Amino acid sequence: MVNNRLVPMHPLKGIDAIGNxxxxxxxxxxxxxxxxxxxxxxxxxxxxxxxxxxxxxxxRHDFNKGRxxxxxxxxxxxxxxxxxxRTGFWPASPDGEKFETIIDQRVFEHFAxxxxxxxxxxxxx
Ligand SMILES: [Zn+2]
Numbered sequence: 369m370v371n372n373r374l375v376p377m378h379p380l381k382g383i384d385a386i387g388n389x390x391x392x393x394x395x396x397x398x399x400x401x402x403x404x405x406x407x408x409x410x411x412x413x414x415x416x417x418x419x420x421x422x423x424x425x426x427x428r429h430d431f432n433k434g435r436x437x438x439x440x441x442x443x444x445x446x447x448x449x450x451x452x453x454r455t456g457f458w459p460a461s462p463d464g465e466k467f468e469t470i471i472d473q474r475v476f477e478h479f480a481x482x483x484x485x486x487x488x489x490x491x492x493x
Pocket of ligand 1: 403438
């Protein structure tokens with residue numbers, strides 16, 4: 369509501385707990401294996417941070433990195449590269465700490481299958 373009028377809201381904006389308009393991002397549901405503090409494997413659903421993440425999977429898709437809280441002790445864990453690799457994504461950024469682009473493993477499988485069917489694109493021929 370702006371100046372006592374209802375206005376349409378952009379799909380990537382939201383309202384925080386005290387009424388401020390904030391940007392909402394989308395993040396992948398990738399959770400850590402276990403909590404670093406209490407070893408629990410139970411986490412809240414990840415929430416998007418402001419850090420961008422590009423996913424290559426049948427095209428380019430823009431997301432945000434996420435963070436999720438441990439349901440047992442409440443400590444927040446930021447999604448790390450190891451979490452993505454464990455769930456089938458591979459880094460496409462040279463810097464492993466600041467990874468910004470990941471590739472779905474199925475993209476590699478697609479190229480492997482294509483290489484077997486279309487020998488003229490194979491690098492070994
Ligand atoms: Zn914990």
